[in-house]
Amino acid sequence: QVQLVQSGGGLAQPGEFLRLSCAASGFSLGTYAIGWFRQAPGKEREGISCVSRSGTNTYYADSVKGRFTVSRDNAENTIYLQMNSLKPEDTALYYCAAKNGNSWYCAADEFDYWGQGAQVTVSS
Numbered sequence: 001q002v003q004l005v006q007s008g009g010g011l012a013q014p015g016e017f018l019r020l021s022c023a024a025s026g027f028s029l030g031t032y033a034i035g036w037f038r039q040a041p042g043k044e045r046e047g048i049s050c051v052s053r054s055g056t057n058t059y060y061a062d063s064v065k066g067r068f069t070v071s072r073d074n075a076e077n078t079i080y081l082q083m084n085s086l087k088p089e090d091t092a093l094y095y096c097a098a099k100n101g102n103s104w105y106c107a108a109d110e111f112d113y114w115g116q117g118a119q120v121t122v123s124s
Contacts, residue, residue: 001025001026002025002026002027002113003024003025003026003113004022004023004024004096004097004098004113004114004115004116005022005023005024005025005115005116006020006021006022006023006094006095006096006115006116006117006118007020007021007022007023007118008020008021008118009094009118009119009120010119010120010121011121011122011123012086012120012121012122013086013122013123013124014086014087014088014122014123014124015085015086016086016122017082017083017084017085017086018083018086018120019080019081019082019083020036020080020081020083020094020096020118020120021078021079021080022036022078022079022080022081022096022115023076023077023078024077024078024079024098024113025077027098027113028074028077029072029074029077029078029079029098030053030072030074030077031053032053032098032099032100032112032113033050033051033052033053033098033099033100033101033102033103033104034050034051034070034072034079034096034097034098034099035047035049035050035051035096035097035098035099035106035111036048036049036050036068036070036079036081036094036095036096036097037094037095037096037097037106037108038090038092038093038094038095038120039092039093039095040089040091040092040093043092045095045108046061046063046092047059047061047106047107047108048060048061048063048064048068048106049061049064049068049070049081049106050104050105050106051070051072051104052102052103052104053101053102054102055072057104058070058104059104059105059106061106063089064083064090067083067084067085067086068081068082068083068084069081069082069084070082079096081094081096083120086120086122087122088122088123088124089122090120090122091120091121091122091123092119092120093117093118093119093120094117094118094119094120095114095115095117095118096114096115097111097112097113097114097115098111098112098113099111099112099113100112
């Protein structure tokens with residue numbers, strides 16, 4: 001069965017960090033382009049980081065550039081999103097995703113598989 005299972009997230013204070021994990025089963029993440037998305041209440045789903053299958057190209061949204069880092073561990077078949085210097089505006093439901101092909105274009109409708117979502121709340 002093909003699935004992505006997320007873990008991590010939770011509550012953090014401004015300036016703190018959190019890490020999200022996304023483990024794949026039923027397919028090899030190393031052969032897919034990957035992405036992280038988030039959706040805040042009342043807002044559209046936003047692509048915040050996407051990586052090409054080869055790993056050569058990485059996209060970060062301006063809102064997270066310099067604070068968030070995406071990584072992939074092919075041996076563990078897992079991808080990660082390290083989120084540093086968190087801000088209240090980072091509060092959202094976060095999703096990992098994977099798609100066929102090498103494109104690192106970060107559009108949600110291009111992605112084939114999705115994690116179940118993980119809530120991240122940043123508040124003092």
